[in-house]
Amino acid sequence: AQSVTQPDIHITVSEGASLELRCNYSYGATPYLFWYVQSPGQGLQLLLKYFSGDTLVQGIKGFEAEFKRSQSSFNLRKPSVHWSDAAEYFCAVGVKEYGNKLVFGAGTILRVKS
């Protein structure tokens, strides 16, 4: 079965500092990979996705992620964090054999200190 691991439950970074959120997945083939962000009490907003092709993908709000097949990873990065980036971030895996089903990681809560 597919699984997603986000090893960091909480991360605190200073405003203006760089950010990297880790995500590892377990799946036999190349999955579809996503990063979503959730503000308290809200739904999920897609930051970026990887289906195929270039392993470095750009998303909204200045985020990017790199797919590394050898490490089964899809880490999210941002060069300079803004206070408004404070939220919970979810990595998700989709498998085309299962339609539009997504398997989510446990999430990483990002705190930004000024």
Add this chain to the structure above:
Amino acid sequence: KAGVTQTPRYLIKTRGQQVTLSCSPISGHRSVSWYQQTPGQGLQFLFEYFSETQRNKGNFPGRFSGRQFSNSRSEMNVSTLELGDSALYLCASSPASTMNTEAFFGQGTRLTVV
């Protein structure tokens, strides 16, 4: 284009009752998926409907059911509510039958069982 609309936004029910939640997908989208989000279990897939047919189902008891109408609107029903059913229920819509694009999420319905 209107986004995914979930109603109601908040709901309080008593243990043993049943509840119906509604989701209106983005116009033209034919796939609707439901997820349960709790602090302990995170985001878990409930089921997916495409063209009025359930295509995938998560590992939830039979008390959780759903359906999709010809206009793609979907409802999920939980019977004999338990305290542990308190959660944020999220609906996601996708245009296609396979995962070749992103899923768009609604803001969710917050269900509290007392």
